[in-house]
Amino acid sequence: MQRKRRGIVSLRLLLLLFTGSLILLLLVVSLLAGMVGFRGYIVEQLAGHANDGAVAVGLSLSNAIDGRDPVASSSLIDATFDSGRYLSVRYNNVAQEFVIERQDEAQTYGVPSWFVDMMHLPLEEFRAQASVMRGWQFLGTVEVTSHPGAGYLDLWRMARRLALGTLVIGGGALLMLYLILRRTLRPLIGLERQAEAIRRRDFRFKAPDAGTRELARVTSAMNQMANDLGALFEGQAKLIAHLRQMNNEDRLTGVASRSAFDQRLRVAVETQESRRQGVLVMMQLAGFGEFNNLHGRSKADDILQTVAKRLKAFERMHPGSFTGRRAGAEFALFLPGAAIVDARFWMQSLVTELDGIYSDRAVGMDVAVHAGLAVATELSTVERLFEACDEALRQAQVSHESGCKVFDAAQSTQHGVELWRQHLQTALDNEAVKLLFQPLFRTSDHQVHYYQVLSRLDIDGEWVAAGVFVPMAERFQMMAQLDLLVVTRILAVLQQHPEAEFGITLGTSSLADETFRNRLNEILTGGMGLRKRLWICLEEDAVHHHRKEVGLCVRMLRRLGVRVLVDHFGVGGVPFSYLRNLPFQALRMDPSFIHNIDTHPDNRFYLESIVPIAHSRGVEVFVAGVETAAEWHVVAEAGVDGGTGYHLARPDENLP
Structure with missing residues (x-):
């Protein structure tokens, strides 16, 4: 994941700061120029006022009042000074040798001192003199200095008005500039989101159209690139689906091909990590060759597709089971964890149903459906299991009537359905669960x-392994109780091991249960600092059959910060194009693809095709069932991120 880059100024902010600074600079310069000009005007006004005052007093002393009389002259000077518009008035009578002077302090009420210091009106520029004459006799001079207080007050008022105007105009200009930049650069936000979506391999997001020619070209190019990448990704996803179909599925019926079924059965029966007890069933349509010759290939293919469809429906009712087509009209079915008595009952019912379908299509022909059953134990091999199943099928074919036969070498070790239910419920009620860590x-x-x-x-x-009891627990809807118990215990383990991370696989029926999802949300919400170190694994088969419920669960887990892994990838039939819409962080290949991968070029090619596509989406790829050094070497060369298996480490109750 990319680290977020900090401390980088956005383009919009940079343009706003630069252009706004220019606007503010112009306004400040205009303000200063206005103040300088108005200051000059005030100085001129005060100088003129001083000159007028000096002339008026001089004329009054020369004509209206006898300037030689100190008392009369003093009265005139007092009257002039008391007007408050002068800082000083001085009359120097040279003839009679007396001086009359009135002077005030240069106080500026209501004007800050810093403003007075900054503007500084020079007193010498608004000081004026006038002569006092009586006829042709020179009596003396009058010197008048205008008071600067009014000038400072006028300057202060003007400065506030200009500043307010500057703020209003500047604020309005900045707001208009912000709106223009926001509208103009809005496509860049869309481009950023689109780039982030492309980084997440989401090519559906399209940047909005831009209002400027240059940005319009960029958004058009980005949208076209997103379309091209989306088409490329879809093509890769379709290639994956096609490769999986070619490698795993029978082209006609859609069930597992012979090689894929045998590989998956070998993993289920023989490998140490995934070994399961269960029942293998081989089923054959008798008289199918004659039906094909009589009714044609199209009708024959329709019969096979109908049988396969019914077998798939049977799979959904028995979680963990899987079906394959062996050859012609022969199918195979494996029921993990099933008891032979239950499997025989189920198969007898299924054979009867298929016999009715087959007979209706083959009117006038002597047809039948036969099935052979064999029990897989911990000592079974695939070859011996198929031999036993073939023997049971031949016994069933002895009779021309539809039916099934059992080759049973271990019936006494199998639990019945009701006994399984009782044992499971007792174990869950007593919380008799042991956790192993691999x-x-x-x-x-x-x-x-x-x-x-x-x-x-x-x-x-x-102590029974999950491969044995999980199919029965799924059937009895007990997986939710077990999964909640395991999640609760793992949260306690997380507290004891603050550095470790753990992965838990949830059951298919659990994910489909809304009550379970709500309870899981409550438990994980309480484990605030622990859930970040938890992986929740979802079976691909669960994703296939419960897409809506799984989608709700995955999004809930991602909101809580829990990482999600799609388990047993490759056998569930879910298109990779659908999985890319779910916010999961990893997938784990089914062991059937890894078993003997060093001698299985098809599986190796499929794995090598999956890894780069998953990595391009930011998804890790893990494998399960690595049991030899050769297998580990091949998967490592294919670029997978990690794996489990008995070759690497066996499950253990104790953590290091």
Whole structure:
């Protein structure tokens, strides 16, 4: 993730500061020029006022009043000075040798001293003299100095008006400039958001049209680039889907191909990490070759597609199960964790249903549907399991009637449905859950990225792995209770290990339960500082069947800061183009793609195609089920970010 760059001024602010500074500079210069001009005007006014006063007093002393009389002259001087407009009035009678002078302090009421100091009106410039004459006799001189207080007051008033006008005009100009820049540069905000969206590999956002020619060209180019990148990403997503379909699915029916089914079954039955008990079923439509010759390929293909559709519906009712087409009209189905007595009941019902569909299409023909069942135990291998299933299928084919047969070597070790329900409920009520921790190592430095949490349930005195009890817990809608218990315990573990991170896989039925999602929200909201170190893993199959509910859950988790991982990627059938709309941070490939990947070029090519596309979206790619050094070497070369497996580390109750 890019670090946010701090301390960088935005273009709009820079333009606003630069242009606004110019406007303010012009206004300040205009203000100063106006004040200098008005000061000169005041000086001229005071000088003229002093000259007029001196002339008036001189004429009065020369004509109206006898300037030789000190008393009369003093009365005139007092009257003139008392008007308050003069700082000083002085009459120097040379003839009689007397002086009459009145003088005031140069006080400026209501004007700040700093303003007086700054403007400084020179007294010598508004001081004037006049001569006093009696006929041709020179009596003396009159000197008058105008009082500067009125001038300072006028200057102060003018300065405030000019400053207010400057502020109003400047503020209005800045506001108008801000609005113009905001409107003009608005497309840049759209471009920034678009660039951020492109960084997140979201190419749907389009920058708004710009009002200027240059920005319009830039936004047009960016929008075109986003369209091109979006088309490229869609093409890559379609390529992934196509590669997965070619590698995993039977082209006609849409169920798993023979190689994909065998690979997934091998992981489920043989690998140490994912080993599961269960029941393998092989099903065949008898007389299909004759039906094909009689009714044509189109009708035959329609029958196969109908059977596959019904098998897919059966998968949805039994979480964890998977189906594949072996060859022709032969299908295979694996039921993990199922008891043989229950599997036989389910298969008998399914065979009867398919027989009705087949018979209706093949009117007048002798057709049947046969199924063979074999139990997978911890000691089973895929080859022996298929041999047992073939033997059971041949026994079923002995009869020309539809039906199923069981090759059962371990029936006594299997629990029935009701017994499973009782054991599961007892274990959950007693919270008889044990947590194991399997580290996921980074390929870059071989350090632990986080610990994947695996659960074990105490079933009839034996700690049973999740691969065995999860299918039954999903069927009985008990996964929500188990997941909440595990989440609560992991939050306590997070407190004890402040540096570690943990991953928890939620059940499919849990995600579909609104009550569970609300309760999960409450629990994680309480774990304020802990949830940042938590990974919530969602099965791709859950995303496929509960898209709306999963979308709500993922967005809730992201609001809380919890990281989300799509688990068992590659077998759930979810288009990558849909996953890119969910805010998840990582995906983990299903072990069936990793098992013997060093000798499986198709799976290697698929993994090498997934990694760069996921990385381009900012999504980490992990793998599961690494059991050999060769497998780890191949996935590391493919560029994956990390992986789990018995080759790297086995699950353990204790954390280092």
